[in-house]
Amino acid sequence: MCYSVSRSVAVDLMSYNTMYFMLMWVRTAPALPLVFLLMIHGVSSDDWGVSYSPSHICALKDSTVIMNCSYSYPTGHQIKNVFWTKESVKGIIMLLDLSNDPEYSQRLQYLGDQQQNCTVRLSHVTLNDSHEYYFRFITDHPDGKWLGHPGVTLTVTDEFDLQVESPERVTEGDSVRLTCKSSCTLTDRATFIWSRNSQPLTERRDRNNELLLQSVRREDAGRYSCAVHGHHHISPDVHLNVMYPPKSVSVSISPSGVIVEGDSVTLSCSSDSNPPALNFSWFKGGTIVGSGRIYSISKISSDDSGEYKCKTINEHGEKYSDAVTLNVMYPPRSVSVLMSGSGVIVEGDSVTLSCSSDSNPPALNFSWFKENETSAVGSGQSFSALQSGRFYCQAHNQHGSQRSDAVTVTVHRGLGWHVWLGITVACVGLFIIIIIIIILYTIQKKRINCRSAAHDYENDDPRAGTYTALELKSRSPDLYNTLTTVHPRPAVLQSGSSEYENLHSKTPR
Template identity: 80%
Template sequence: MSVRMAPPLPLIFLIMIHGVYSADWGVRYSHSHICALKNSSVIMSCTYTYPTGHQIMNVFWTKDHLRGEEPPDLSEDPEYSQRLQYLGDKQQNRTAKLSHVTQKDEHEYYCRFTTNVTEGRWIGKPGVSLTVTDLQVESPERVTEGDSVRLTCKSSCTLTDRATFIWYRNSQPLTERRDTNNQLLLQSVRREDAGRYSCALHGHTYISPAVHLNVTYPPKNVSVFINGSAEIVEGDSVTLICSSDSNPPALNFSWFKGGTYLKYGQFYSISRISSDHSEEYKCKSINEHGEKYSDAVILNVMYPPRNVSVFITGSAEIVEGDSVTLICSSDSNPPALNFSWFKEDESLAVGSGQSFSALQSGRFYCEAHNQHGSQRSDAVTVTVKGGAAHLLVLK
């Protein structure tokens, strides 16, 4: 640093750390260089000495100015006046507090004082060099689940004030986590750790731009969804969809019916479904980190009664006066619960229920019903001859 004194007083320079002295005149700075965070406040302090008998008239901070012109007081500069505050006793020290600093404030600043002696004016050079920095998060673009990752909060210069760092994920503080260094260590990363990370200094409002941490992982939560009605009826079109949570998204899917491979692709479509398609289905999802099967899904295909038939129970030898019990059998889904019995050539039902007791000769058939339809059986003939009734099935 150097001191300039207006002639004709002789100048003697004594260079010291953070200060410059000449005989009884001198200026010392608390810091020769300050690295400050953007939008923060900066404290610049100087102390000075002057010969006995001199009186301090004015002390202020200034910056570079045109040669031959009186250095301007920063407090009178519109660019600084609203942000600069003077502290100190003015007789031996002068401290300037500059608020809301930005990169535009990067200059070298000097302490200037004048005395009651016309030539007794001093400016301490070199002065205080101010550098203003922002914060940037340095992070790998992506990590794999289970790895450890270290994020670094970087500045363009070493901050003058002792820095305590705060970390944020998706704009939320990490449980008030503060690291005395500028690094955040995430051990055994989970997919929940993915997000936008930013950092700040405790006690400051400035927050760094966010950087996205991408956590990759193999397929999880693999499941099969059925596109269409909740109830599948024979003849419907059905599409099965394989869904999984993975990063990167799975692009390889395979389908299985029971243990048999069916096809490749995320979708499996059946244009006209039948009861033959009632089976367990599952899919497999694959990405570059692994694979996983879904739980099995059963396709329950509904259909109306079919293969309806009548058969007799008990002995074929029936004594006159006994009855013949007929039972109606059918294949349907859901199982038929409603049955009607008819005697040929009669329009009205002669009975209901899955079984029917025939007390007279005739041709009888049943009709089975569920919510999807109905079907009637072939007729059987019941004949009573002498002491017995005989059953004859007519095709």
Template identity: 80%
Template sequence: MNTQGFSSHDGNNVINDLILNIYCIFVVVIVLLKFVSMAATILIFLLMIHGVSSAGWSVSYSPSHICALKNSSVIMSCTYTYPTGYQIRKVFWTKTLEHEVFPDLSKDPEYSQRLQYLGDKQKNCTIRLSHVTQKDSHTYYFRFITDKEIVKSLGKQRLTLTVTDLQVESPERVTEGDSVRLTCKSSCTLTDRATFIWYRNSQPLTERRDRNNQLLLQSVRREDAGRYSCALHEHTYISPAVYLNVTYPPKSVSVSISPSAEIVEGDSVTLSCSSDSNPPALNFSWFKGRTFVGSGRIYSISKISSDESGEYKCKSRNKHGEKYSDTITLNVMYPPKTISVSISPSGEIVEGDPMTLSCSSDSNPPAEISWFKENQSSAVGSGQSFSALQSGRFYCEAHNQHGSQRSDAVAVTVKGRAAHLLT
């Protein structure tokens, strides 16, 4: 071997070959790393498909979308698998996947008192979340850590929870006799099979328990008006109440009198008309007998006279109809007036024939009648009629508890066989 023949040119070739070999090895390593990265990406993609396992790793949620009622408890059913040879060190639920950070909800103050893990470290990962609110509407994930410090996120498999309240939907107003349909609405379709309960004015309508979320009121009555709310059987949450306004024509129309005691001529009297109607009646008419005498809910008479005695009624009207009240009698009391005496028979009277003086008066209540002969303080008779048997001037006096009045005197003269009436 001729070592003397080894030149610097040959040394450069060896170095270049070495560098080339190192470069080739580097390229091969880079390619292998890219292949591994691509394989991992493919693996993650497969794991993102719901319910699909990869190499024995899987998480499944059933159902994967839950609609729950506010303030209820929710069971989030979950199962998972992992390859043989691994041991589960930690299991937890999370709701954030940002930056590969998986906070444990059981350590979150908003969840720690309400979240209960019902599963195990084998294959069951079910939890119960109590007293849910709309803030709990979120996407949730189950995660676990193995003895090889592997945190399995299993792609984007997830469980979506939507929390809804209940709202009663009803027409603003209905007219008596119509049919009305009320609907108990939620923002999503409830996952659990629901039995609806209806309330009116906070009292349950026990006959209205149905899987249908609608309440049908056929031929609605005024008694059906009120504040309606709905709930689900075996749930504490009750929807906000909505008022159902039932409109109807006047009913139970009546008249009241003030003063309610005895009415005397000269008093001031007020008649009031009231009715049950919706909307409230604003149109009132007053009648004495069949004669219209006034309008308005109040009909006032100042210094009432006896001529205004009679039967009164009012008519109440709104846009749905009208109705009359029963008649009420206005009975005005007054003292005797227009008192007069008549004699029977008229004309020539023969001595010994019967002769009767009659007293008439207008009063309320009817007056008691007394007869007097002028210049005598004591009454000579009483009653509507008086038989005069001697000459003289006679008059009658009518009186009741409101006053008295006397008639003009009439003169009776008896001569011989005849008596003549002198005025």
């Protein structure tokens, strides 16, 4: 029977023919109020009812459908019979038990009881199973017959749409759940297949149609889709946007080759972040020197040499890049000559001149010139000047050259150094000879003084002296004569005094 009402209706049918007649009449007659129908059967709907969950089911062809159902009736009644039925013709309920229908008998299984549960399972559904299904129960009361209307609408299809639901934005570290939904409510245990960027995924699923990403990473960002195993349907891609702070911050230098003073140089800062970093700061050493993703230096100078780094910031954090070194090349400058001594020398001597400069890379090529002369007079960082004049050096590297101011070297004519050396050696030798003479003279004088002192001692002792004189004379006439000469006889002896005679007579023979 077809009713234009929205709640369960009690139907008490006397016979199939009577029911058919009533159905036909209801189809052609104006709709009667529900209260009138209930009054006819003397049944109150307050204690009677059937509910379905869900009331609309979409199933895939060849799948299994479970129609969840529960019913209620007044206390004191006893269930005599329960069964499921369907509308055979649109708008006409035939009230046939589907378990007795050959088309359903092998596929329909009643899972309920005769108290409250009226759940049923229909397997291997076909496109012809698309109907509205009802549960009917009969009690021991004469008027206690009830049909759950409206019933469960089942739609069987082999075409359906899939769609992935995911958060629009997630932050790195969050847990993310993606759900695959179908335009057809899939009640069977269908196996869902997940893909990211068209590559199958094997992540754990809390439910069959849900994909769980725990502690999501930036690598998890991408295009996600789902499908049902055994079916060719694939959902449209849904982009998962993972937010994270700046990572992999780096600095690039343009031009990338050798940078020479006067060039224009651009430093660019790049980072991996989501959303993209919009705040950039530039540092030279520990001092901030600029802002923006690009830092430009026009007509760069050597003062701009140093280590540079950038800092990027987005709403999720900040990060510094590694430092890069900016090495500015420049030609020699501040070239000067250092002269050893005053620059005044004697002819034959030389003065050493040294050349110094500030350059990058350091100058390795030096040339020496004398003013008013076009040809170089020397090379190397040091130069020995042998003649008077004004000299200057010129320093070179691969980026240029610069000359120094000239210095004056004066050479005086005169004895050369070798002559002065000879004179010096002669003077030193003469001084040494004089010293030796003085020493020898001193030694000789000391010897003479010692001898004189000995003679004086002998003369002071008459006995010792007389004996010695006599003894010496007897042995050596010459020595006697010498002593006689050194010690002349006293006048009294020469006159032939008796004392002399006695002395002479005692002289040994």
